[in-house]
Amino acid sequence: MIDQISIILKIFFFTFGVLIGSFLNVLIYRLPRDLNIVLPRSSCPNCNKMIRWYENIPIISFIKLGGRCSGCGESISYLYPIVELLTGCISLWLAPEYLSYEHLLNYLFLFTIMCIFLVHFIVDLKHKILPDSLNLLLFLLMLSHGWLFYKWTFWLSGLLVGFFVPFSVTWLFYLITKKIGMGGGDLKLYGCLGLYLGPIGIIYNISLSCMLGAVVGGLWLLVAKKNKNEPIPFGPFIIVVSFFQIYYFDFFCRYFPCYR
Numbered sequence: 001m002i003d004q005i006s007i008i009l010k011i012f013f014f015t016f017g018v019l020i021g022s023f024l025n026v027l028i029y030r031l032p033r034d035l036n037i038v039l040p041r042s043s044c045p046n047c048n049k050m051i052r053w054y055e056n057i058p059i060i061s062f063i064k065l066g067g068r069c070s071g072c073g074e075s076i077s078y079l080y081p082i083v084e085l086l087t088g089c090i091s092l093w094l095a096p097e098y099l100s101y102e103h104l105l106n107y108l109f110l111f112t113i114m115c116i117f118l119v120h121f122i123v124d125l126k127h128k129i130l131p132d133s134l135n136l137l138l139f140l141l142m143l144s145h146g147w148l149f150y151k152w153t154f155w156l157s158g159l160l161v162g163f164f165v166p167f168s169v170t171w172l173f174y175l176i177t178k179k180i181g182m183g184g185g186d187l188k189l190y191g192c193l194g195l196y197l198g199p200i201g202i203i204y205n206i207s208l209s210c211m212l213g214a215v216v217g218g219l220w221l222l223v224a225k226k227n228k229n230e231p232i233p234f235g236p237f238i239i240v241v242s243f244f245q246i247y248y249f250d251f252f253c254r255y256f257p258c259y260r
């Protein structure tokens with residue numbers, strides 16, 4: 001009986017994640033284009049044909065349509081079903097074992113952060129921006145979390161360090177080279193994360209994401225033979241490091257001095 005309930009719960013959390021993933025696809029498309037995220041209903045970007053409800057069932061419709069629009073036959077990006085499947089798996093991974101109020105709230109908090117990370121990651125790679133609306137949502141989530149669970153000195157110093165340390169470095173860099181090193185979206189993201197990670201955690205995040213960015217960015221410039229002046233999206237590096245800091249907290253405590 002207990003096994004049956006846990007299987008039903010797993011199916012529920014997976015399906016819930018897939019449906020949210022479908023909404024994340026809407027955000028990934030509309031946020032960087034400054035479009036309304038609720039209306040109008042989705043349509044094909046090539047022929048403008050309205051997508052009917054039965055053509056909009058996550059993952060299943062993509063397979064049924066053979067990855068093509070039913071109006072013009074234009075191929076639909078594989079990113080859509082991948083985001084839906086991935087969000088479903090993330091929801092399943094974070095699903096609480098017991099359905100208590102506290103566990104559910106914790107699940108919702110961690111799942112929402114993962115959703116913001118996922119949209120930020122893809123939008124920054126594609127459009128080189130981190131939408132303000134998502135940073136604001138992250139800020140409110142992290143602030144309420146800090147307010148409830150940490151001493152105010154911890155989250156406030158994290159916020160200040162997270163914003164002003166990279167801001168000063170970027171400003172100095174600009175004074176010397178007349179080039180903008182890091183975008184405003186990156187600075188805001190660091191600030192939000194500082195609320196959650198605290199002053200030491202965010203310093204680790206800044207150092208590790210810059211190292212990761214230097215290594216991966218350098219390799220990418222080498223392999224893709226890109227122009228050195230072309231900006232490289234930095235958000236994905238911050239997000240990868242934050243992911244490990246938030247979801248593998250114990251690992252950081254064990255291997256990084258003074259982490260907690």
Ligand SMILES: [Zn+2]
Pocket residue numbers: 044045046047048049069070071072073074
């Ligand atoms: Zn079409």
